[in-house]
Amino acid sequence: MNHRQILFVIFGLMAGMFLSALDQTVVGTAIRTIGDDLHGLSLQAWVTTAYLIVSTISTPIYGKLSDIFGRRPLFIFAIVVFIVGSVMASFSTSMIELATFRAVQGLGAGGLMSMPLAIMGDMLAPRERAKYQGYFLAVFGVSSVIGPLIGGLFAGTNEILFIAGWRWVFLINVPIGLAALAMVLRFLHLPKVDRHSVRIDWWGAAAVIVALVPLLLVAEEGQTWGWSSPASIACYVVGVVGVIAFIAIEVRMKDDALIPIKLFHSSTFSMATIIGVLVGFGMFGAMMTIPLYLQIVLGSTPTESGFQMLPMILGLMIASIGSGQLIARTGRYRMFPILGTGLMSAGFLYLTFMKYNS
Incomplete structure (x- = not known):
């Protein structure tokens, strides 16, 4: 594949990942309006949990099935399932229905988060992957900051094109998903894999x-x-x-x-996995709880809290893209997780001193 073809595939993969990452944050600021409209605010937790449970369980299964049947068909399947789940969720008439349809979305989201990185591994040499992975992290950062903004905007609008504003939280996924699907169908062509002598776990x-x-x-x-x-x-x-x-x-x-134990015989793999878990705790914890602090304690609106998160998101985007470029040029990566975890730890230590009037 030439550079132009790779970029088109990357755009399609990023659009797919954007769908999944956006849906983790866009519902948060709209759930109050959704719960009131569907008369079931007490069930709002299940709308989030259904999505997370199914997406978490399906992620390693997608990885294994794609090893057997190929990345392309599994990624296409994930996009289609997510689009279908989004349309179904937009027609929900109760919170139980919405939770069920969110589970369908989660089934697609598991593939949208895991398949892009696996496909990149098939397309690119290891040294080149870091450069493009930075763009994926930037997509995650962008979706994290605009998710609350979009959710708050739609939830605050009574109707858009004669449809309740909050339903567009899910309908917005349809054009993005179709664009991703079109790019993947047109540009993503990977070698066929041998389906023989393989057991599904x-x-x-x-x-x-x-x-x-x-x-x-x-x-x-x-x-x-x-x-x-x-x-x-x-x-x-x-x-x-x-x-x-x-x-x-x-x-x-x-x-x-699903996850071969022999991978953990590599100390590099094991340490990277442990760091990934710990950094995930910190990063997701900050992204979910700091906006709540801004809204509940400091009285910001959902839209204002999204703008107030911009320094963190800009830092994430600049560091992810910049470190990826440097790794691709120098081939050295060890300093970046050390520096990154150190800075994050220092930042969280400072945040422990926050007060109601900080």
Whole structure:
């Protein structure tokens, strides 16, 4: 593939990832309006949880199935499912319906988040990937800041083209998804893969569900149930059993496992994975809780809180794109995770001193 073809594919992949990342933030500022309109604000947590549970479970399954059947058909499937789920969600008449349709969206979102990076790995040499991965992180940053703005704008509008404003939170995904689908169909052509002598790790997938669903459920409902209540303890136990079962199954499945255990024999891979988990805790925690602090404590509107997050998002975009370019030119990457985690830790330490009038 020449540079022009690669760029068109990258645009399609970024549009797909933009859909999934945007949908994690755009609903947050609109959920109050949605809950009031559908007379079910007390069920709002399930609208978010249904999306997260299904997308989390489907992510490793997409990865394995794409190893067997190819990246392109799985990515196309993910885009189509997400578009269908978005249209269904826009026609919801109750919060239960909306949660169900959000689960359909989550099924597509699992592929939209994981497939682009896997496809990049097939297209590009390792040294070149860092340059383009910076653009993907920039897309994530942009979606994180404009998501609350778009959600607040639509939720604050009674009607757009004779359709309730909040329903456009989901309908906006349709044109973006169709554009991504068109670019992928036109420009993404990867070599066919051998489908023979490969086992699908269905038991591993089942163990992922057993492990994640109870833990996500207690994370969502634990404050209501009580963290030491029988229901919470049951979720802890089932989740831990699921994790142990998943590890045992992955060891037994060897190379056909969803996540081959032999990968962790590499100290670089293991350390990068651990850092990724810890950085994810910090980054997602900040992106979700700082806007709440701005709105609830300081009294900002959803739109204002989105603008107030711009310094963090600009820092994320500049650092991700800049470090990717430097890695591509020099081939050295070790200093960037060290510097990045150090700066993030210092920033969070400073934020622990925030007060109601900061």
